[in-house]
Amino acid sequence: MIAVALFALVAACGHQPDPAVTRAAPYDPYEQSNRKNHDFNKSLDRAVVRPVAMGYRAFMPDDVETVVSNFSTNLSLPGAMVNSALQGNGVGMTSDFYRFLVNSTLGLGGLIDVASDLGMPERTDADFDQTLYTWGVHEGPYVELPVLGPATSRAAAGRVVDLFINPLEYVIEDDGVYYALGARAGRGLRARGRFGDTIDSVLYESADSYAVTQSSYLQNRRFRLGSSGSDTYLDPYDTTPRTPSSGAISADFENPYDQ
Template sequence: MKKLLSLALLSLSLNVYSDDGSDSDPLEPLNRGIFSFNEWLDTYIAKPVAEGYRYVTPSVVDLGITNFFNNLGELENTANNLLQLKFTDAGVSVVRFSLNSTVGWFGLVDIATDAGINEREEDFGQTMGYWGVPSGPYVMLPFFGPSTVRDTAGRFVDGYADPMNYDPLNEEFHWDARLGMKGLNAVDKRADLLAAEKIIFGDDKYVFIRDAYLQSREYKVNDGQVDDPFADSMDDFDDLPE
């Protein structure tokens, strides 16, 4: 979370993208319309549900749910690290999944991070960027939020590495359980973002989110090899979730 906050400040202060956003956001009129739709959904549905979830869910349970879904994400991390020929990072993802799925009670406890084995997060959008595929225009997706043409395509590919898209027993009636897990994951992620709303500033929330997203993706695709003059100025955000 601290990295994302720092990157947001960096993108706004250095004007990484053009002042009017035309270079990265040629679809801005359409994107703004979808953004307004998403904001309406968030204001009246997603955010109230997330706040209710946070209110009734004990912190230890909330952390366990977050850890569980993050552990499932190690399968995606493993696949994309292999596709980028990052064999050491792929091995780290395998070790994290193995430890957390066994000693960590099916991923409810993040034993690996506690042991100093940190996540090597990768997705197929990053994989395509690693191999030189341009990001393409910025797009605002209904329900899903900020993306690019490259990252949108990556979402579909990453779906094949998502265990929640599969029924190990091959029985059709389990679709409702998988749908319920996806819903819980979405609510948990939205609840984790409640604290981050405090750092959204400026007169145009759309521009802030767009620039923060694009800079964050550049940071991830380049494995953090970007200048970050705010790296030592994030102490004010110590209370925000990682």
């Protein structure tokens, strides 16, 4: 599966224009199918994700939401450590390791974010898209995926690889997998409910929600990777922790489609 994803990535990126041109005008050769997927995602959000998220937000106590989000975040750290190692980022790998160690022990399996209370560095959120960028792979065409939302061909392939790169996937027993999936779903619902007004303004109040989503995703993804100097765009799907000057809403804002 990983080999197929990487092969598709290389093929897709092989015919993309110069990166400087891509920044000026998004490379969107699949716009017709992307717009169909975007319409599907909006319909899914309107019919299922949004009402469920609003209910989750309304009836789930804040403390429980925080515990679920902490648990899901802690489970993602080993995968981030692997990506940091692949990027040659020893500092990030080490900080994520200690954060995972502290939260998994003192934090009762990651239910409590003790590491933040102790003033430890923020998690890196390193992923395989970032790893490929570090290796010099171009982002490829813009795509919007059913359910998963906006991406590039490189990011889409990275998501596939990230499914297999987390060492915990190979040691968690079957019951644990269901708990992990449930935690990820809860984390996404929390984000969709918590920042509903912002997401609604993009999806349902924009003159062209597809174009706004595309621009926001690409600008913020490039800023996160360090390939753009702009920090004036807000991506309602971005999950990366930010400082107040980086233009994002919150450190724990997450992609409601990324389950």
